[in-house]
Amino acid sequence: MTESLIQLPTAGESVIDTFDRMIRTGPIVPYELPGGVRAWMAVSHQAVGEVLAGDGTLFSKNAKNCPVMHDGTVPADWPLRVLTDADHLLNKDGADHMRMRRAIARAFTPVRVAQLQPRIQRLTDDLIDRFADLPEVDLVEHFTMPLPVGVICELFGVPADDQSKFRGWTATLVSHTSTGEQTQAAMQEMAGYLTGLVSDKHGNPGDDLTSDLVRAQTEHGLADAELVEMLWIIIVAGHETTMHLLGNAVVALSANPDQLAAAKDGDRWADVVEETLRYRNAACAMFNRYALSDVQIAGVDIPAGAIVGWYAGVGRDPRKHSDADVFDIDRDHSDQLAFGRGPHFCLGAHLARLESRIALATLFGRFPQLRLACDPAEIPYAPQFMTNGPLCVPVQLQTLG
Numbered sequence: 544m545t546e547s548l549i550q551l552p553t554a555g556e557s558v559i560d561t562f563d564r565m566i567r568t569g570p571i572v573p574y575e576l577p578g579g580v581r582a583w584m585a586v587s588h589q590a591v592g593e594v595l596a597g598d599g600t601l602f603s604k605n606a607k608n609c610p611v612m613h614d615g616t617v618p619a620d621w622p623l624r625v626l627t628d629a630d631h632l633l634n635k636d637g638a639d640h641m642r643m644r645r646a647i648a649r650a651f652t653p654v655r656v657a658q659l660q661p662r663i664q665r666l667t668d669d670l671i672d673r674f675a676d677l678p679e680v681d682l683v684e685h686f687t688m689p690l691p692v693g694v695i696c697e698l699f700g701v702p703a704d705d706q707s708k709f710r711g712w713t714a715t716l717v718s719h720t721s722t723g724e725q726t727q728a729a730m731q732e733m734a735g736y737l738t739g740l741v742s743d744k745h746g747n748p749g750d751d752l753t754s755d756l757v758r759a760q761t762e763h764g765l766a767d768a769e770l771v772e773m774l775w776i777i778i779v780a781g782h783e784t785t786m787h788l789l790g791n792a793v794v795a796l797s798a799n800p801d802q803l804a805a806a807k808d809g810d811r812w813a814d815v816v817e818e819t820l821r822y823r824n825a826a827c828a829m830f831n832r833y834a835l836s837d838v839q840i841a842g843v844d845i846p847a848g849a850i851v852g853w854y855a856g857v858g859r860d861p862r863k864h865s866d867a868d869v870f871d872i873d874r875d876h877s878d879q880l881a882f883g884r885g886p887h888f889c890l891g892a893h894l895a896r897l898e899s900r901i902a903l904a905t906l907f908g909r910f911p912q913l914r915l916a917c918d919p920a921e922i923p924y925a926p927q928f929m930t931n932g933p934l935c936v937p938v939q940l941q942t943l944g
């Protein structure tokens with residue numbers, strides 16, 4: 544590796560542009576994480592497929608299998624450690640991963656998720672009712688953020704008054720401007736809150752998924768601490784990404800009125816969601832896997848112990864889509880990798896898809912003339928590279944009624 548390694552993030556460049564640059568460099572490229580930590584990123588469709596096919600055999604998700612994480616190369620206060628060293632399903636392999644995943648997976652099957660439709664529709668309508676009379680509104684503050692936070696928190700029995708705390712903790716955890724001290728403090732506060740929630744559900748179980756998990760603890764051999772780890776990753780992953788998917792979709796549709804018209808005319812919101820996941824995925828750098836031995840990915844030699852990531856926005860690979868920068872809801876999305884593949888395939892994919900379809904269909908149904916209130920180039924994006932989405936989306940509602 545040389546001094547000219549691509550840095551993630553690169554100062555003064557959007558995360559999408561940095562990834563586009565990586566894609567032009569090769570199928571899997573060396574790069575630097577914050578703090579100068581060296582790693583590899585799979586960015587071609589083929590390389591990502593190979594990395595994901597190697598889960599549990601070529602690659603581990605457990606940082607214990609990465610020497611540089613423990614020999615002093617990566618410092619103890621590295622801000623991303625709260626994510627790499629966490630003891631939840633996303634960082635586990637094999638039987639231990641399956642044990643945790645099985646404990647919760649049945650709540651997120653297509654059938655169970657479909658049953659959530661009325662609740663999601665109610666939350667969507669309630670949020671829209673609150674701003675429907677305003678001429679202009681920031682959709683992130685009033686809609687794309689509170690909706691996914693509300694859905695996932697309500698599912699897990701987090702009281703309404705406490706829900707906004709998760710947004711603050713999550714923003715600190717995923718921001719590359721946070722220090723190690725800040726991410727650790729956010730993590731401790733969130734874990735403290737969830738420990739209290741679990742303890743409360745032991746005494747007063749209710750009709751929510753935290754209570755279901757507490758009831759199934761013995762069956763799945765889940766300690767309270769493991770439950771807390773599982774809760775935070777699901778609540779964080781369960782809103783951060785969906786929030787940005789919605790923001791990215793509104794911006795892309797506003798910039799492509801023909802696509803918006805086609806979506807409205809044909810009720811094509813499912814296609815809008817798939818194309819947004821391909822064109823500007825809310826999930827970006829899935830940065831922590833570890834090579835268990837020397838391995839070749841897309842013909843490139845990766846050394847044992849390397850930190851290997853993959854780009855969840857890999858739908859932008861021009862080797863896969865020659866016109867990758869065109870937003871086109873008519874595309875074939877059958878080979879979508881936006882939610883991953885294999886044992887760690889996104890637990891919440893069905894929920895994210897349903898929630899986004901309902902949100903977009905309802906929003907554009909209620910406000911047929913909705914349009915951006917600023918130039919798309921003026922929209923600020925969150926300072927992070929694990930996920931990507933707008934910090935605010937000001938729109939004019941111009942309701943007909």
Ligand code: HEM
Pocket residue numbers: 632633634644651776777778780781782784785788824825826829855880881882883884886887888889890891892894895
């Ligand atoms: C736009 C929305 C979403 C996107 C793009 C997305 C993307 C992803 C991706 C790419 C992975 C695989 C990570 C890897 O292989 O390293 C993943 C895993 C995961 N996602 Fe999502 N996600 C979304 C929404 C959600 C929601 C709503 C939930 C809530 C249930 C959720 C919970 C999880 C969990 C718990 C995992 C880890 C699964 C495991 O390790 O077995 N995600 N997600």
